[in-house]
Amino acid sequence: MKNHHLLLLHGALGSEAQLKPLQALLASDFNVHTLNFEGHGGRFSKNDFCMERFTENVVEKLQTLAISKTHIFGYSMGGYVALHLAKKHSELVDKIVTLGTKFNWSLEAAQQEVKMLNPDKIEEKVPAFAKYLQELHQPNDWKEVMQKTASMMLALANGKKLTDDDLTQIQHKVLIGIGSLDTMVTIAESENAASQLPNASLRIIDDVKHPIEKVDANILATVIRDFLI
Numbered sequence: 001m002k003n004h005h006l007l008l009l010h011g012a013l014g015s016e017a018q019l020k021p022l023q024a025l026l027a028s029d030f031n032v033h034t035l036n037f038e039g040h041g042g043r044f045s046k047n048d049f050c051m052e053r054f055t056e057n058v059v060e061k062l063q064t065l066a067i068s069k070t071h072i073f074g075y076s077m078g079g080y081v082a083l084h085l086a087k088k089h090s091e092l093v094d095k096i097v098t099l100g101t102k103f104n105w106s107l108e109a110a111q112q113e114v115k116m117l118n119p120d121k122i123e124e125k126v127p128a129f130a131k132y133l134q135e136l137h138q139p140n141d142w143k144e145v146m147q148k149t150a151s152m153m154l155a156l157a158n159g160k161k162l163t164d165d166d167l168t169q170i171q172h173k174v175l176i177g178i179g180s181l182d183t184m185v186t187i188a189e190s191e192n193a194a195s196q197l198p199n200a201s202l203r204i205i206d207d208v209k210h211p212i213e214k215v216d217a218n219i220l221a222t223v224i225r226d227f228l229i
Helices: 016-026 051-064 077-088 107-115 119-125 127-137 142-160 164-168 187-196 217-228
Strands: 005-009 031-035 070-075 093-099 174-179 200-205
Touching: 005 016, 005 051, 005 077, 016 031, 016 070, 016 217, 031 051, 051 077, 051 142, 070 077, 077 093, 077 174, 093 217, 107 142, 119 127, 119 142, 127 142, 164 187, 174 187, 174 217, 187 200, 200 217
Parallel strands: 005 031, 005 070, 070 093, 093 174, 174 200
Antiparallel strands: none
16 A cells, blocks of 8 residues: 555644654555645745635645645544545545544534634633644744634635535545544534535544544554555
8 A cells, every 4th residue: 555645634723743643653554745734834824724725735735746646634624625625626636534524614613613713812821722832833923823714714604615515526435533522523513524425434433532632643543544445
C-alpha cells in the first residue's frame, strides 16, 4: 500500500502539527502528507476563511506534490473540506475517512458554535487554551483565526453548507467516524450524512471525545488503516 498517498487534513482552529503523531503511525503503510489551511499554523492568508479556499489549498498541495489521486483523512472541518473536494474534483480523491465532522449547519447550530468562539472570553476564562492557540498559529494572530472561523460557520448556515443533495452526488467510498463521547457533533447528524452518501458507512468509536489532542492516535490509525487497506 506504500504506493498509495494519504493526505491528513486538520480541523478548525487547528494545524498540521496536531496530525504529526498520526502521520508517524501511518507512514509504514502510506505516503502520508499534511498541510496547513491558509491562515492556520502560521501560514499567511489575507482572505476570509471559506470551504472553497480551503478546497483550493488542497488542490494546490496535490499539484505541488504531483499527486494525481489520494486517500484523505479529515478531522472535523478537514473532513468537510475532503467532501467538498470529492464533489468538485472527484478525480483527485480515492477513499475518505472523517472524524468528528459537523454536518448540521442550521443557523441555530452555527450560532451555538460561534458563541463559544469569543477570543476575549477564552483569554480570560481558559488562558491555557489561548496560549496554545497563540503558539499553534504564530506569527498569525489567533484571535483573527477565531473570528474568521466564526464568520465561516455563519456563512455555512446561510447557504454555504453541503446539502443532502450535494452528499448524494459524492460516489467515493467514505467512512464517517464519530466519537461516542463527542459533544460537538451528534451521532444523528453523522448517521444522516452517512445515509445520504451513496457509498458511506458510519463508525462510532468508543470513548473518543471531539478534541483531536484527546484522541488516541493508535486507535485512530487502526480505524483509518482498516478502512483504506
